[in-house]
Amino acid sequence: MPTTHLTHSLTDGAAAVLTVGGNEQLTPELVSRVAAVVAQTESADGGVVLLLLGGDAAPTAQDPAGFTPSGTGIHLVNTWERALRRLENAGRPTLAVAEGDCTGPALEVLLVADYRLAAPDARLRLAGAEDGAWPGTAVHRLANQIGTARARRLLLLRPWLSAAEAVGDLVDETAGSTREIRERAAALVDELSALPGQEWSIRRRLLFDSGLSYEEALGAHLAACDRSLRRRQPATRP
DSSP states (O other), rough: OOOOOOOHHHHHTEEEEEHHHHHHOOOOOHHHHHHHHHHHHTTSSOEEEEEEEEOOOOOOOTOOSSSSOTTTHHHHHHHHHHHHHHHTTTTTTTTEEEEEEOHHHHHHHHTTEEEEEEEETTTOOEEEEEEOOSSSHHHHHHHHHHHHHHHHHHHHHHOOOOOOHBTTBSSSSSSSHHHHHHHHHHHHHHHHTSOTTTTHHHHHHHHHGGGGGGHHHHHHHHHHHHHHHHHHHOOOOO
């Protein structure tokens, strides 16, 4: 199991915690861990899903791809993509904290998080091999999140991005020290845990539907507004 430097006080405030090593490869065990975390959130009425990413040593020369072990079949990749999508649609807010190197599946988990923090020592890079960047749905998410032109450069050159370079694209915040980023993470766990029930997941879905036309999206927005209005109405007495 990958290790993390984050304190127990941070994880205690989470509805579920997923830890993924920065250079951990895609395996059935990793898919099972993601599925278990998603299952934990389905009945949670509070808390956040905390994603602790990174911290491993560099991949070895025998594993240039850094994503899947030799012999991995497409069935495992398909199962992984479906598990990622479920995590992306989790019923509670997801908060990612990256430290050290973060590539392969760890970076793909980062890309599905609602809010992303990176310690100053974090380095982010798309996984790949001699044939180029790994062509999973991270490509689709990158294009949607940061734009096609920026995503194209990252896919073509696969640079290591420092935390400072990744802010505004792949991560939301960094800080001057690892201690500061952990303190910020703890504050966000408290803040996001207060969001009621499944309300954030409804608003997240509206963001995902932003590619629809106004007319196509209107019904879902009106339904969400109606739900919000009903929550604010005083309970009627029998």
